[in-house]
Amino acid sequence: KNEVEQSPQNLTAQEGEFITINCSYSVGISALHWLQQHPGGGIVSLFMLSSGKKKHGRLIATINIQEKHSSLHITASHPRDSAVYICAVSGGGADGLTFGKGTHLIIQP
Amino acid sequence: GAVVSQHPSWVICKSGTSVKIECRSLDFQATTMFWYRQFPKQSLMLMATSNEGSKATYEQGVEKDKFLINHASLTLSTLTVTSAHPEDSSFYICSARDLGTGAPDTQYFGPGTRLTVL
Numbered sequence: 676k677n678e679v680e681q682s683p684q685n686l687t688a689q690e691g692e693f694i695t696i697n698c699s700y701s702v703g704i705s706a707l708h709w710l711q712q713h714p715g716g717g718i719v720s721l722f723m724l725s726s727g728k729k730k731h732g733r734l735i736a737t738i739n740i741q742e743k744h745s746s747l748h749i750t751a752s753h754p755r756d757s758a759v760y761i762c763a764v765s766g767g768g769a770d771g772l773t774f775g776k777g778t779h780l781i782i783q784p
Numbered sequence: 785g786a787v788v789s790q791h792p793s794w795v796i797c798k799s800g801t802s803v804k805i806e807c808r809s810l811d812f813q814a815t816t817m818f819w820y821r822q823f824p825k826q827s828l829m830l831m832a833t834s835n836e837g838s839k840a841t842y843e844q845g846v847e848k849d850k851f852l853i854n855h856a857s858l859t860l861s862t863l864t865v866t867s868a869h870p871e872d873s874s875f876y877i878c879s880a881r882d883l884g885t886g887a888p889d890t891q892y893f894g895p896g897t898r899l900t901v902l
Contacts, residue, residue: 708891710893715895716875716895716898717896718877718895720892723890761828771820772818772879772891774820774827775827
């Protein structure tokens with residue numbers, strides 16, 4: 676079973692700062708997901724990666740398959756980015772996701 | 785984009801009653817749906833994989849007689865919590881895989897159902 680570790684668990688930063696959240700996993704995967712969960716609980720899928728790098732607006736996600744590591748970056752952070760960011764991995768096929776514990780991000784004005 | 789709905793969004797029930805939660809893919813077909821739950825301040829955990837037209841596959845430690853899953857069509861899966869108890873109070877989230885995309889690992893999440901058992 677894959678072990679997914681995220682760091683940091685909690686992060687408070689000032690508006691405008693560059694944010695990095697890290698994720699590592701123990702077993703080879705077919706895809707890694709970055710998810711955003713707001714206080715109400717709803718989950719939004721931000722990225723799905725199997726290699727390289729993806730960018731969407733101010734969000735950038737990278738993955739290093741050899742090192743079993745991924746990072747999520749937020750540039751020019753804003754209070755509306757405050758949420759829990761969750762890393763999850765899938766083994767492909769019909770497998771469900773294995774989740775990290777999440778990083779609770781607070782961006783202060 | 786692909787949308788998954790859940791109903792109800794929240795429910796409060798008495799101990800011993802059964803609660804049904806629906807998960808629908810609104811604009812795509814999904815042969816596979818997943819049910820997750822999240823206890824307060826914990827990560828999401830996969831409960832079961834729901835396959836259209838066949839029995840669900842449950843994760844270790846999840847009682848299949850307590851959490852009944854039915855996936856009767858390509859757009860609907862239901863989770864019934866039978867004889868609910870306070871320890872079943874949790875946030876239940878479903879996700880669905882879009883058959884039509886070229887990315888089989890893509891999952892779309894429902895908004896979740898918060899269950900409180902008194």
